[in-house]
Amino acid sequence: MKIHKYDTVIVGAGGAGMRAAIEATKRSRTAVLTKLYPTRSHTGAAQGGMAAALANVEEDNWEWHTFDTIKGGDYLVDQDAAEILAKEAIDSVLDLEKMGLPFNRTPNGTIDQRRFGGHSRNHGEAPVRRSCYASDRTGHMILQTLYQNCVKEGVEFFNEFYVLDLLLNDVDGVKKSAGVVAYELATGEIHVFQAKSIIFASGGTGKFFKVTSNAHTLTGDGQAAAWRRGLPLEDMEFFQFHPTGIWRMGILLTEGARGEGGILRNKDGERFMEKYAPVMKDLASRDVVSRSIYTEIREGRGCGPEGDHVYLDLTHLPPEQLDAKLPDITEFARTYLGIEPYTDPIPIQPTAHYAMGGIPTNVEGEVLADNTTVVPGLYAAGEVACVSVHGANRLGTNSLLDINVFGRRAGIAAAEYAHKNEFVELPEDPAKQVQDQVERLRDSNGTESVVALRTELQECMDANVMVFRTEQTIKTAVEKIGELRERYLNVSVQDKGKRFNTDLLEAIELGNLLDLAEVMAVSALARKESRGGHYREDYPNRDDVNFMRHTMAYREVGADGKESIRLDYKPVVQTRYQPMERKY
Amino acid sequence: MSTPTLDKHSAALDAAESTAAQKITVTFRIRRFNPEVSADAQWQDFQLELDPKERVLDGLHKIKWEQDGTLTFRRSCAHGICGSDAMRINGKNRLACKTLIKDINPEKPITVEAIKGLTVLKDLVVDMEPFFQAYRDVMPFLITKDTNEPTRERLQSAEDRERFDDTTKCILCAACTSSCPVFWNDGQYFGPAAIVNAHRFIFDSRDEAGEQRLEILNDKDGVWRCRTTFNCTDACPRGIEVTKAIQEVKRALITRRF
Structure with a gap:
């Protein structure tokens, strides 16, 4: 075991982590620990753009953006946070341009903008061009630009260091963060990083679904580490299903395709979104479009031999426009489906995409131990966190924005905290939990396999807690996940070595997915209403009287060692927007 | 309501939407190396069932998950954007997640080895x-x-x-x-x-x-x-x-x- 000491430690090297690192490195001695190499993170898979009311191509302002974000989140958004997001969006985009990001340009040389779902002119009148983009690889360009600037600033990376545990210690009765424990993939060695401040920026947890746009490595590692140390998770029942994933594969095809004029059609060729969202049509918010697609499929208007998908039709758009604006996604259709999107519609289905919930933070990125108490020295930003700017449903282009705005804020706040505070003493035997976990898995002769459990989990989640949920389906999921968690205790790996043991890594990841899936299902069961991405067929309406509040889930361990989940609630911050019926 | 435009299907679209299972047996011939086990690298054959529309990465996963958990490679996004899984497939450098079985002649063994010129650390993983x-x-x-610093974006x-x-x-x-x-x-x-x-x-x-x-x-x-x-x-x-x-x-x- 090795012990390292840094002022600031950042866990994760995606957009939020690297944006934080650029700020933190200038102000404090900083280390970035990442499970992958920095440019491998899933920020790079984001395509369509980053929202900011630059008003470069038509009238726009940040207040409209704030409203759209709050309405898009079905009023579960904390309105003070949404206002910060929309206001700071403008400088965030300009900062990236100054760092070198090659945005597409208008004829007069300013940053070009395009339409995106849920973003509107004057509180819902018509779609507005708010998304700043770099072809259909905006996330790739953000990730590359941030990495380039990390190289410029000399950010210190620990590549392929997998953080498995968060160390907290009591100081005069206050629970403070003391460090993290990481497993070095190349050697199997365990490292303890003591730090004055820690930022979790480790991304989402989409891999508990089968059809997902998420990378194999998005397994909720940060959320699970915080959870096991008794910190709450907020709004975990809210998961976004992106309307246009490649059928069966789940690979993302950007909403920018519809922003450029693409149309969703059912087997009769009908533009069905006109029925569900007469104003915004194909550019309604993602939860609305995904439900509409499944409604079409359930009512027998799906495409293909099994009627289990619909089409994204780009065939009416000029090939030059597709080549210039959507080159990557048209190539995905050619590579993975063998079809030509100039002339063929693309078979698509909703794909599990984004966790709105996560580790609760305030607008400075400080992690909350309950509704109000901050954990001194601990921060979170990006998909791992819940600020909450996305509420019950995130708008497209608001996540690339979120990582930049709140990554930057967390980086500055964490470094400043490190300046003003001393190291917190490490708990006794700090690596013990991780050592035990690794050894148990590596030495186990259990009869359960990781792949079998993971496959069962993913199938269960797709079948029971996806776009449509009922009390019965969610109960089925809770029961199944409980069974899988029991069986997980008897899991073993084949690779018993220390060097690059990815077999072991997958077993650890599965443990995280199982814990978080349970939190999600239990949170979903208790929310007896429909809001944003959480749709209950048995409670199809939004219930502001009883559920205009954030879910806060806590892990409890009884005297007998038995784990359970306790649910509590946190009020939504409302400033100037009263909840209204949500129509697109 | 807009006019239906999709009454004709191309053969490619029909093939893409086909749900008929058409698994074939393929052989993956993989260059294995693990200095914890042996100082020498060696080729190892695996037989598996795959749909020709699946990726080489799907094949590697299938081997790792069903036959040999020690098989080691990097991967993340699985659709050609993260850059983790470059490897030498049938003697040519490609991403395993962007190479479909049908595009590389599955009649013959598919050779898979680490990219060249960088030290191999284990199986398909090299020192980057x-x-x-x-x-x-x-x-x-x-x-x-x-x-x-300009207050607006630079023009370009x-x-x-x-x-x-x-x-x-x-x-x-x-x-x-x-x-x-x-x-x-x-x-x-x-x-x-x-x-x-x-x-x-x-x-x-x-x-x-x-x-x-x-x-x-x-x-x-x-x-x-x-x-x-x-x-x-x-x-x-x-x-x-x-x-x-x-x-x-x-x-x-x-x-x-x-």
Whole structure:
């Protein structure tokens, strides 16, 4: 075991982590620990753009953006946070341009903008061009630009260091963060990083679904580490299903395709979104479009031999426009489906995409131990966190924005905290939990396999807690996940070595997915209403009287060692927007 | 209501939507190496059932999950954007997640080995540090002399933006660099990927450090080592015209115009 000491430690090297690192490195001695190499993170898979009311191509302002974000989140958004997001969006985009990001340009040389779902002119009148983009690889360009600037600033990376545990210690009765424990993939060695401040920026947890746009490595590692140390998770029942994933594969095809004029059609060729969202049509918010697609499929208007998908039709758009604006996604259709999107519609289905919930933070990125108490020295930003700017449903282009705005804020706040505070003493035997976990898995002769459990989990989640949920389906999921968690205790790996043991890594990841899936299902069961991405067929309406509040889930361990989940609630911050019926 | 336009289906769309299972048996012949077990690398054959529409990465996963958990490779996004899974498949550098079984003749054993020119650490995993060091050496970030930050974005014409579009697509997968015979024989050569990333800034109208980057690449281990074999262009999973970019850097070194 090795012990390292840094002022600031950042866990994760995606957009939020690297944006934080650029700020933190200038102000404090900083280390970035990442499970992958920095440019491998899933920020790079984001395509369509980053929202900011630059008003470069038509009238726009940040207040409209704030409203759209709050309405898009079905009023579960904390309105003070949404206002910060929309206001700071403008400088965030300009900062990236100054760092070198090659945005597409208008004829007069300013940053070009395009339409995106849920973003509107004057509180819902018509779609507005708010998304700043770099072809259909905006996330790739953000990730590359941030990495380039990390190289410029000399950010210190620990590549392929997998953080498995968060160390907290009591100081005069206050629970403070003391460090993290990481497993070095190349050697199997365990490292303890003591730090004055820690930022979790480790991304989402989409891999508990089968059809997902998420990378194999998005397994909720940060959320699970915080959870096991008794910190709450907020709004975990809210998961976004992106309307246009490649059928069966789940690979993302950007909403920018519809922003450029693409149309969703059912087997009769009908533009069905006109029925569900007469104003915004194909550019309604993602939860609305995904439900509409499944409604079409359930009512027998799906495409293909099994009627289990619909089409994204780009065939009416000029090939030059597709080549210039959507080159990557048209190539995905050619590579993975063998079809030509100039002339063929693309078979698509909703794909599990984004966790709105996560580790609760305030607008400075400080992690909350309950509704109000901050954990001194601990921060979170990006998909791992819940600020909450996305509420019950995130708008497209608001996540690339979120990582930049709140990554930057967390980086500055964490470094400043490190300046003003001393190291917190490490708990006794700090690596013990991780050592035990690794050894148990590596030495186990259990009869359960990781792949079998993971496959069962993913199938269960797709079948029971996806776009449509009922009390019965969610109960089925809770029961199944409980069974899988029991069986997980008897899991073993084949690779018993220390060097690059990815077999072991997958077993650890599965443990995280199982814990978080349970939190999600239990949170979903208790929310007896429909809001944003959480749709209950048995409670199809939004219930502001009883559920205009954030879910806060806590892990409890009884005297007998038995784990359970306790649910509590946190009020939504409302400033100037009263909840209204949500129509697109 | 808009007019239905999709009454005719192409054969390709019908094939894409087919749900009929058509598994075939394929052999993966994988170059295994694990210094914890043996100092020597060896080929190992695996037989498995795959749909020809599946990816080589799906095959590797199937082997790892169902036959041999010790098989080790890097991967993340699984659709050609993160750059983790460059490997040598049937002797050619590709991303395992962008290579479909049907496109590589599944009748014969499919050979899979680590990319060349970088030290193999285990099975298909190589040491990426020398690759990233070469990248860092070309100063891969925008440099401007003006210390006064503009309050709005810098203006750039669509044409100027287009000038370096191709080289912004790089995902740092190392498929190009590790396909280059010069790089195999001389680890000091910067390699195509680093030059591509220098090109991305040299030809960006906003950047002001083109001369410095050209001097770095004028080094004996710089662009002049390129022998124009086009291996890099063939290998690039992003379709970047790598050799062309290298030639443009060479030309800029001669003319000092870019």
